[in-house]
Amino acid sequence: MTGRSPSPLLLINLAVWGVLALAPLGLGAWQVGQLAQYFTYGLFAMSLALVWGHCGLLCFGQAVFFGIGGYAMSLVTLGMIPGLEAAPSSYLGILFAVLLPAGFANLLGRFLFYGKGLQGAYFAIVTLAIAVVAERLAINWTYIGGLNGLMNVPPMTLGLLGGGAEIWDSMPVYYLTLTLVFAVYLLLEALTRSRYGIVLRAIRDNQERTGYFGYDTAGYKLTAFTIGAGVAGLAGAVFVTQFNFASPPLIGFTLSTEVLIWVALGGRTMLLAAFLGAILVRSMENVLSETLGNYWLLALGLLFVLSVVLFPRGLIGEIIHRLTAPRRGVVGRNAKPP
Amino acid sequence: MEQLFILTLDASNFILAIVLVAMGLVIIFGLMNVINMAHGELFLLGAYTVVLVERAGGHFWFGLLLAPLVVGLVGLVVEELVVRHVYHRFLDTILATWGLSIAIKQAVVIAFGPASHTVTNPIATSIEIFGTPYPVYRLFIMAVALLVIAVTFWLFFRTAFGLAARGVIANRDMAACLGINTRRLDRATFAYGAALAGLAGAVMAPIMSVDPQMGLGFLIPAFLAILVGGAGHLAGPLLGAAAIGGTDTLAANLWSPVVAQIVVFTMAIVVIRLFPRGLAGRWFGR
Structure with a gap:
């Protein structure tokens, strides 16, 4: 960031968030509701961008944390947690929805990263297996509704112990979600720009070398994985209040693989690109799945392959990179994809 | 006693089916360091080749012979168009092949519809084993799997191709310096691995419902088998499949298929964590 003129990246950020803040003015109520739902997916995508794009942990089970968050929120706000029946509070639900997945990820990370440690592909396969097991468990656990899941999950409420005003209309939901997503974006952006974020990317690019510099690579991966899981859980919590089921x-x-596709197409190394990737793919799906029918998924799969092979930065990430990269001869901050 | 025998037979059946799928995977992974997420869909294509042959009036056995050739050819194309571009980006091979698997699966849905197809069982008789009838075709599948294992071991440990391939696995750069055409070897290996997946799909088709989702059900156990067994050695998938398939059959009989799956996956994760190089890596070294 130079002091003379605002950096292109800042301008892009202002443009994107500005447009999103003003978008409801030109959209119908139904579209506003849709967009608010896409924000939730975008939030989820950002959690994976942190874990995968910045830390190099290719997680095939990110939805496990999203789902735990969603179920936690549902159980609390439906008053199904023993001892907490009297307080179906949204705040408490969000707290649970962030802490439970984060705690689970922390335990899992302690098991997977320390000692001999699990590398690249093995981590991907193990998280994939965990996602499959988690889904099987959820289907067979009657307390959380089994195959049907939990219905009639209430929307967000403002009362401290539950009750109070319900945030139900599309407009308040839109701005609440946008504010939440924006706040998390700022936090994560600050995190990835800090010293901590630099070490994360160093681990991503060369774990061995970073270890030899004296950094506790397992510890860094563990915190990133935990934070990512917490954010994914938050996204899950918002999701169930919007869709009213888990x-x-x-x-x-x-869902774990879908979020991978959003992030890969958007741009794994940029939180903003990952966020927009989720919105882009979901809106394209909305528009194209009717006209293209079965061919939509075929096109998405091929586009995904093409993007992985030709644009490792992602389609949106590549555009942002072109716009913000310093001119020829100077190597930019994000010049080298992982 | 009879029950134990039938149980062992069931377990061997499942184990050998996993081996059939895992063999192709481990060859591709060992030689090229590519995790082929599209392997399940190559399996799928093998099964649908048989469906297509039967629909055209051909006999099952012709389909069984044709499937590995067709899928091997698909493998060749996939390697040329996609995989070779991401060799040097290890994690991206997972993504690229995953994208391929989505595309192939959807192409099958478009061509054949999402519903399941059935393939006629060519040997629809049973024989009595300890007084319990056992389908002959299952024994045939086990024979095919054993044959595939034998041929693959022969290919890799008794031929010039195998020597070159093992040279590349041990040290790719050195092998290239010694004049081994690694490019051609990669191509051949990927095609061979794909052909094995196609054969597996074709041979399993009569006892499964052939639908676009059938690939994933085998892909994950096969992956776990490789990771548990160890990817660095051809014996890895044999050990891993024995561990996975044996546990699964046992747990499914003791409790239920759901519990079995959870037990198997949990066991696999723990083993992978404790022995990252797999059981084979631990016992055979490298």
């Missing part, structure tokens, strides 16, 4: 697919393998 069901086993939320916690499973398919």
Whole structure:
């Protein structure tokens, strides 16, 4: 960031968030509601961008944390947690929805990263397996509704112990979600720009070398994985208040791979690109799945392959990179994809 | 006693089916360091080749012979168009092949519809084993799997191709310096691995419902088998499949298929964590 003129990246950020803040003015209520739902997916995508794009942990089970968050929120706000029936508070739900997945990720990370440690592909396969197991568990656990899941999850409420004003209309939901997503974006952006973020990317690019510099690479990966899981859980919590249900697919393998596609197409190394990737793919799906029918998924799969092979920065990430990269001869901050 | 025998037979059946799928995977992974997430869909294509042959009026056995050739050819194309571009980006091979698997699966849905197909069982008789009837075709599958294992071991440990391939696995750069055409070897290996997946799909088709989702059900156990067994050695998938398949059959009989899956996956994760190089890596070294 130079002091003379605002950096291109800042301008892009202002443009994107500005447009999103003003978008409801030109959209119908239904579209506003849709967009608010896409923000939730975008939040989820950012959690994976942190874990995968910045720390190099290719997680095939990110939806496990999303799902735990969603179920936690549902259980609390439906008053199904023993001892907490009297307080179906949204705040408490969010607290649970962030802490439970983060705690689970922390335990899992302690098991997977320390000692001999699990590298690249092995981590991917193990998280994939965990996602499959988690979905099977959710289907067979009657307390959380089994195959049908939990229905009639209430929307967000403002009362401290539950009750109070419900945030139900599309407009308040839109701005609440946008504010939440923006706040998390700022936090994560600050995190990835800090010294901590630099070490994360160093681990991503060369774990061995970073270790030899004296950094506790396992510890860094553990915190990133934990934070990512917490953010994914938060996204899950917001999701259930928007859709009013929690069901086993939320916690499973398919959603885990979908979020990977959003992040890969958007741009794994940039939080903003990952966020926009989720919105882009979901809106394209909305528009194209009707006209293209079965061919939509075929096109998405091929586009995904193409993007992985030709644009490792992602489609949106590549555009942002072109716009913000310093001119020829100077190597930019994000010049080298992982 | 009879029950134990039938149980062992069931377990061997499942184990050998996993081996059939895992063999191709481990060859591709060992030689090229590529995790082929599209392997399940190559399996799928093998099964649908048989469906297509039967629909055209051909006999099952012709389909069984044709499937590995067709899928091997698909493997060759996939390697040329996609995989070779991401060799040097290890994690991206997972993504690229995953994208391929989505595309192939969807192409199958478009061509054949999402519903399941059935393939006629060519040997629809059973024989009595300890007084319990056992389908002959299952024994045939086990024979095919054993044959594939034998051929693959022969190929890799008794031929010039195998020597070159093992040279590349041990040290790719050195092998290239010694005049081994690694490019051609990669191509051949990927095609061979794909052909094995196609054969597996074709041979399993009569006892499964052939639908676009059938690939994933085998891919994950096969992956776990490789990771548990160790990817660095051809014996890895044998050990891993024995561990995975044996545990699964046992747990499914003791409790239920759901519990079995959870037990198997948990066991696999723990083993992978404790022995990152797999059981084979621990016992055989490298």
